[in-house]
Amino acid sequence: MMKKPKWIAAISFAALGLSVALAFGAPGSASLNDPLYPWMGNGGYDAQHYTIDLRVPADFKTIKGVSVMEAIASDDLSSFNLDLGSLDVQYVLVDGVRATFKHEDPELTITPATPISQGSKFRVQVAYSGTPGSKAQADSFGGGWKVTPSGASFLAEPTSLKDIAAVNDSPADKASFSFRLTAPQSNQAIANGIFLNRRDNNDGTATSVYKISEPTTTYMPVLAFGPFKLVEGGKVDGVRIRNYFLPNTSPSYTPALAKTADMMRFFSERLGKYPFREYGIITHDFVDGFALENQTLSSFPLKFEGFDDAPPEVLQGVLETVLAHELAHQWFAGSVSFSDNSQIFLHEGFAEFLGRLWLEHSTGDKLEDSIRDEYPGMVYAKDGGYFQFPKAQLIGFLKQGLGIDPTKKFSVAQVGQALELIFSGTLPAAQRSAILEQATKSSGLTILEIADQIAPLPFTTIAVTRRSNRELRRLADPSLPMIQPSPAPGKIVAGVDPFDQIGVYNRGAATVYALKLKVGDATFFKILRTFLERHRYSTASNEDFLKVVAELGGADARALTEHWLFDDRVPDFPELGLNAASDYPLGADFKP
Numbered sequence: 315m316m317k318k319p320k321w322i323a324a325i326s327f328a329a330l331g332l333s334v335a336l337a338f339g340a341p342g343s344a345s346l347n348d349p350l351y352p353w354m355g356n357g358g359y360d361a362q363h364y365t366i367d368l369r370v371p372a373d374f375k376t377i378k379g380v381s382v383m384e385a386i387a388s389d390d391l392s393s394f395n396l397d398l399g400s401l402d403v404q405y406v407l408v409d410g411v412r413a414t415f416k417h418e419d420p421e422l423t424i425t426p427a428t429p430i431s432q433g434s435k436f437r438v439q440v441a442y443s444g445t446p447g448s449k450a451q452a453d454s455f456g457g458g459w460k461v462t463p464s465g466a467s468f469l470a471e472p473t474s475l476k477d478i479a480a481v482n483d484s485p486a487d488k489a490s491f492s493f494r495l496t497a498p499q500s501n502q503a504i505a506n507g508i509f510l511n512r513r514d515n516n517d518g519t520a521t522s523v524y525k526i527s528e529p530t531t532t533y534m535p536v537l538a539f540g541p542f543k544l545v546e547g548g549k550v551d552g553v554r555i556r557n558y559f560l561p562n563t564s565p566s567y568t569p570a571l572a573k574t575a576d577m578m579r580f581f582s583e584r585l586g587k588y589p590f591r592e593y594g595i596i597t598h599d600f601v602d603g604f605a606l607e608n609q610t611l612s613s614f615p616l617k618f619e620g621f622d623d624a625p626p627e628v629l630q631g632v633l634e635t636v637l638a639h640e641l642a643h644q645w646f647a648g649s650v651s652f653s654d655n656s657q658i659f660l661h662e663g664f665a666e667f668l669g670r671l672w673l674e675h676s677t678g679d680k681l682e683d684s685i686r687d688e689y690p691g692m693v694y695a696k697d698g699g700y701f702q703f704p705k706a707q708l709i710g711f712l713k714q715g716l717g718i719d720p721t722k723k724f725s726v727a728q729v730g731q732a733l734e735l736i737f738s739g740t741l742p743a744a745q746r747s748a749i750l751e752q753a754t755k756s757s758g759l760t761i762l763e764i765a766d767q768i769a770p771l772p773f774t775t776i777a778v779t780r781r782s783n784r785e786l787r788r789l790a791d792p793s794l795p796m797i798q799p800s801p802a803p804g805k806i807v808a809g810v811d812p813f814d815q816i817g818v819y820n821r822g823a824a825t826v827y828a829l830k831l832k833v834g835d836a837t838f839f840k841i842l843r844t845f846l847e848r849h850r851y852s853t854a855s856n857e858d859f860l861k862v863v864a865e866l867g868g869a870d871a872r873a874l875t876e877h878w879l880f881d882d883r884v885p886d887f888p889e890l891g892l893n894a895a896s897d898y899p900l901g902a903d904f905k906p
Contacts, residue, residue, distance in 0.1 A: 338390070338392050338429045339389065339390030339391045339392040339429045339430065339431070339432075340389070340390065340391070340392055341358075341391070341392055341393045341394070341423075342356055342357050342358025342359060342389060342391050342393065342394035342395060343356060343357030343358060343395075344356055344357075344395045344421050344423070345357075346484045346486055346487075346654075348484065348485075348486075348654045348655055348656075349654055349655065349656040349806075349807060349808060350654075350655040350656055350806065350807075350808055350810075350812060351450075351472065351473050351655060352808075353397070353420050353421070353450045353473075354397070354473055354483055354484045354655075355397070355482055355483060355484025355486060355487060356394060356395040356396065356397065356482050356484075357388075357389070358387065358388060358389045358391050358394045359385040359386060359387050359388055359389075359391065359394060359430075359436075359482070360385060360386045360388055360487060361383055361384075361385045361481070361482045361487050361488075361489040362384045362385055362386060362435075362489055362490070363383075363384045363489055363490045363491070363492070364381060364382065364383055364384075364479065364481060364489055364490075364491050364492070365381070365382040365491075365492040365493075365494070366379065366381050366478070366479045366491065366492070366493050366494070366535075367379060367380045367381070367382075367493075367494040367496075368478065368479075368493075368494070368495055368496065368537075369496040369497075369519075370466065370495075370496070370497050370539060371498075372498050373461070374461045374465055374466035374539060375445060375461055376443065376444060376445050376446075377401075377443065377444070377445075377446055377459075377478060378442075378443040379401070379441070379442050379443065379478065379479060380439060380440070380441045380442075381439070381440050381442075381479040381480045381481065382437060382438065382439045382440075383396065383437070383438045383480070383481065383482070383489075384435065384436075384437050385435070385436055385437075385438070385482075386433065386434070386435050386436075387430045387431065387432050387433060387434050387435075387436060388432065389432055390429065390430070390431055390432045391426075391429060391430040392425070392429050393423060393424060393425040393426070394423075394424055394430070395421050395422060395423050395424070396421075396422045396424065396438065396440065396480040396481060396482060397420050397421065397422070397475075397476035397480070397481055397482065397483035397484075398417060398419070398420065398421075398422040398440070398442070398476050398479070398480040398481075399419050399420055399446065399447055399448030399449075399450070399476050399477040399478075400419045400444065400445065400446075400447045400448055400449065400477075401442040401443060401444040401445075401446065401477075401478075402442060402443055402444045403415060403417045403422065403440060403441070403442045403480075404441040404442060404443065405440075405441050406422075406424050406438065406439070406440050406441075407437075407438070407439040408424065408426035408427070408428075408430075408436060408437070408438055408439075409426070409428075409436055409437055410437070410439075411426070411427045411428070412427065413425060413426045413427060413438075419448055419449050419450065420448050420449070420450040420476055420483075422440065422480055424438065438480070440479075440480040442480070446458070446459035446468075446477045446478045447459065447477050448474070448476055448477050450473070450476075451473065451474070457469035457470065457471055457472075457474050457606070458474040458477055459474075459477055459478060460598075460600045462540070462598065462599045462600045463599050464540035464541060464560050464561075464599050465497075465501050465538070465539040465540030465541075466537075466538070466539045466540070467536075467537070467538045467539075467540075467598045467599075467600055467601075467613075468535075468536065468537040468538070469536055469598075469601075469606055469608070469613060470532060470533045470534065470535045470536070470608075471533040471534075471606055471608075472533050472655060472812075473533070474533075475532045475533065475535060478537075481532055482532070483532045484532065484654075485531045485532065485533065485651050485652055485653065485654060485655065485853060486653055486654060486853055487532070488529035488530055488531050488532075488651060488851070488852070488853065489529060489530065489532075490525070490526055490527050490528065490529060490530060491507065491525070491526040491530055491535060492523070492524070492525045492526075493505040493507070493522075493523065493524045493525075493535075493537070494521055494522075494523050495521065495522050495523075495524075495537065495539070496515070496519050496520070496521045497519060497520065497522075497539045498518060498519055498520075499514060499518055499519060499520045500541075501539045501540055501541065502522075502538075502539070502540065502541065502542040502544075502558070503520070503521075503522040503537075503538075503539050504522075504536075504537065504538040504539070504542055504558050504596060504611075505522075505524040505535065505536065505537050505538075505611075506524070506526060506534070506535060506536050506608050506609055506610045506611035507524040507525050507526035507527075507592070507609075507610060507611075508524060508525050508526070508527070508591065508592060509522070509523075509524055510523040510524060510525055511523050526609065526610070527591075528589070528590060528609075528649075528851055529851045529852070530609050530648075531609075531647075531651040531853075534607075534608055534609035534647075534648065535608065535609075536596065536606075536608035536611055536613055538558070538596055538598065540560060540599075541560065541561060542558040542559065542560060542596070543558070543559050543560075543561070544556060544557075544558055545557045545558075545559060547571070547574060547575070547594065548575070550574075550575045550578045550579065550588075551578075551579070551582070551587075551588070552591075553578065553588050553590070553591060553592065553593060554591065554592045554593075555574055555575065555578075555592075555593055555594055556592065556594040557571065557594040557595050557596070558594070558595075558596040558597070558611075559596075559597050560597050560598070560599055560616060562599065562616050563597045563616050563617075564616060564617035564618075566617065566618075566626075566629055566630070566633060567595075567597075567614070567633060569630060570630055570633035570634050570637055571595070571637065573634065573637075573676065574593070574594075574637070574641070576676075577637065577638050577641050577672055578593065578641065580672060580675060581638075581641065581642060581645065581668065581672075584839050584842070584843075585642075585645050585668075585839075585842055585843060585846055586645075586843045586846055586847060588644065588645075589644060589645060589648060589649035589850065589851070590609065590610050590644060590648065590649075591610075592610045592611075593610055593611075593641065593644065594610070594611055594612075595611065595612045595613070595614050595637070595640070596608075596611050596612070596613055596614070597613075597614050597615065597616050598613055598614070598615065598616070599616055601613055601614065601615040601616075602615055602619055603615060603618060603619045603620065605636050605637075605639070605640050606640070607639075607640045607643030607644070607647050607648065607661075607665070609644070609648045610644070610648070612637075612640035612641070612643070614636075614640075618632060618633065618636075631673060631677060631679065634672065634673055634676055634677070635669045635670060635672070635673045636669065638668065638669040638671075638672035638673065639665045639666060639668070639669030640665070642664065642665045642668035642669060642672075643661060643665045645664075645846055646660060646661055646664040646665055646668075646846075647660075647661040647665065649846060649850055649851055650845070650846055650849040650850065650851075650852065650853070650854050651852075651853050651854075652853065652854070652855070653853040653854060653855045654855075655806070655812055656806040656807065656812075657806075657854075657855050657856050658803075658806055658812045658813075658818060659803040659804055659806075659818065659822050659825070659856055659879060660854060660855075660856065660859060662803075662813070662818050662819055662822055663803055663818070663819075663821075663822025663823060663825055663826055664822075664826055664842075666819045666820070666822055666823040667681075667822070667823040667826035667827060670684055670823060681827060682827070682890055684823075685820075685823065685824050685827055685887070685890065686890055686892065688816070688820040688824070689824070689884070689887060689890070689892050689894075690702070690897075690898045691800075691816045691820060692800075692816060692817075692820060692821045692824065692884040692894075693884055693894045693897075693898050694779050694898070694900075695799060695800035695801075695802075695816050695817055695821070695884065696781075696799040696800070696882070697779035697780060697781035697782070697797065697799070698779060698780030698781050698784070698797040698798070698799065698800065698816075699779060699780045699800070699816055700777060700778075700779055700898060700900075701777065701778055701779070701780070702775060702776070702777040703775065703776065704774060704775055705769075705771075705773055705774055705775065705776060705902075708736075708768070708776050708778075709765050709768065709769050712761060712762070712764060712765035712768070713762060713765050715761055715762070716761065716783070716786065716787055717787055718761045718786075718787055718790040718791070719790065720760055720761060720762050721760060722760060722761075722790055723756075723757065723758035723759060723760055724753075724758050724759055724760070724761070724764070724789060724790070725758050726750060726753045726754050726758060728758070728789050729749065729750060729753040729758065729759050729764065730746075730750060731789060732764060732786055732789060733746055733749060733750075733764075735778075735782040735783075735785050735786045735789075736768070736776070736778065736782065736786065737776070737901050737902055738777075738778070738782070738900035738901040739901060740900075740901030740902050740904055741771075741901075741902070741904070742904055745771055749764075749767045749768075752767060761790075771902075771904075772904060772905065773902035773903050773904050773905075774903055775902070775903050776901065776902040776903075777898065777899065777900050777901065777902075778900065779900065780797050781796075781797040782900075784796065784797045798810075798811065800814045800815075800816035800817035800821075801814060801817040801818070802817060802821065802878075802879060802880055802881060802882060803817055803818050803821050803822040803825055803878070803879055804856050804876075804879030804880045805879075805880055805882075806818070821878070821884065824878065824887070825875060825878035825879055828874060828875070828878050828885070828887065828889075829841075829863065829867070829871060829874065829875050829878075831889045832867070832870070832871050832874050833866075833867040833868075833871050837866055837867055838867075840866055841862050841863055841866050841867060844862050844865075844866060845858070845859055845862045848862065856879060860872050860875060860876065860879075863875050
């Protein structure tokens with residue numbers, strides 16, 4: 315036998331060392347590269363279930379917690395990350411064994427004592443305490459942990475679950491949840507999911523336990539502590555209806571909530587069976603004017619601000635629409651969740667459309683009328699919206715000053731710019747020259763004097779954009795931010811508000827309505843049911859929906875939906891007699 319040369323042995327040893335290193339795996343990624351929130355999520359594993367055990371003191375300002383994640387490794391992992399905010403970590407266990415860790419909000423990097431092999435199940439336990447929060451926030455509506463007049467509340471959308479627990483905080487990784495909430499006995503501790511039990515402890519506290527059995531995206535949990543009253547609403551086809559109300563909840567909710575059973579049947583007939591075992595709402599005393607679709611338990615304010623003096627039928631219409639919107643989210647957001655935050659059309663476009671569809675069914679208010687009213691705003695989405703009003707109202711706005719110092723004079727050049735912003739080129743040359751001549755004589759004009767110059771002009775109505783209003787104010791105060799354009803519902807990118815009313819909600823609803831008119835009711839609802847069933851308890855993208863549209867509605871239906879989703883220019887709406895290019899000119903109606 316020939317003896318192996320020393321250099322071959324050295325190479326073999328090096329190769330062996332490399333294979334040993336590979337067997338120990340590699341670090342899991344610290345991000346899933348969400349287009350809007352790049353810190354969200356982590357790679358290398360698939361979360362299966364979370365148990366979140368929180369203890370809160372009487373002032374609710376801090377928490378003590380232990381979170382447990384059960385997961386399956388999708389890679390060989392030498393280390394991996396969880397998302398965790400500003401809480402202080404006491405220890406981390408992986409499969410019951412102490413692990414080393416590094417925590418820098420919002421990343422918790424964990425190195426287990428033994429590497430984790432691909433395909434294996436593992437369990438991570440993290441103990442922590444402190445004040446909930448995080449430096450990495452995407453909070454555009456006041457969510458997160460809030461100490462309130464009644465106790466405390468927590469909303470997770472869109473990126474706040476990491477503020478109270480160590481999780482893979484990404485919509486792409488759904489898991490089931492258990493909550494163990496320990497608080498002073500005088501408070502109810504509420505979470506979404508199925509209530510299992512409440513145990514009084516021997517230290518003046520009580521522990522309440524809840525469980526969500528279905529896969530759930532991490533923005534869906536809601537927690538609340540306070541003097542809540544549970545109001546049972548019976549069962550609808552086996553689904554328990556229950557609501558939690560704080561003492562000062564507006565009684566105006568009662569008649570609208572009485573229609574929950576009818577709403578659920580209405581949607582189930584069109585979308586397929588309600589996907590969970592419970593539903594209801596919970597009121598909060600820090601939420602102001604918005605609702606949120608937490609899975610099985612939607613959040614609402616104590617009352618809807620701005621409707622105090624509205625006629626009862628108007629308020630009831632608003633409440634019904636919002637209640638139906640949040641219920642529809644249990645299909646479009648709860649059961650089928652977007653794969654990342656840029657796909658938010660799949661949540662808000664459908665919920666907005668379905669809320670209006672219910673109102674049409676319930677009250678006769680035509681869905682198409684709301685689309686028609688909002689269409690001009692979509693036409694001028696890049697300018698923040700469109701407004702048309704009588705001359706007297708324009709003068710009134712100018713006389714109120716628009717937030718501009720009434721003593722500040724605009725220069726002659728600025729007066730010219732102001733006239734262009736107000737009239738969009740429709741002010742006749744003679745009237746423009748006369749106003750500028752007066753500005754020259756007076757060494758400029760204040761906003762009130764501009765209003766006085768405009769008042770005698772021969773027009774009756776005027777159309778302006780939100781951008782022109784802001785730019786008029788910026789002539790006096792350039793530090794004011796510019797108006798951000800509203801996006802097309804399928805073009806949500808970093809820096810764009812994913813909750814934009816015109817682009818995401820209004821045009822999103824119009825997108826769905828345009829598809830409905832294109833393919834007819836039978837095919838339309840078949841498309842929705844097929845999409846929901848195909849991705850039930852999972853995630854999906856806009857493209858996944860478009861594939862179902864093409865499959866069942868044809869190439870033309872897909873092309874139409876793509877135009878509504880992605881085109882910068884809003885499509886014409888011939889079925890409603892709407893033309894984007896010619897129907898909504900800016901400026902005043904001066905007669906020739």
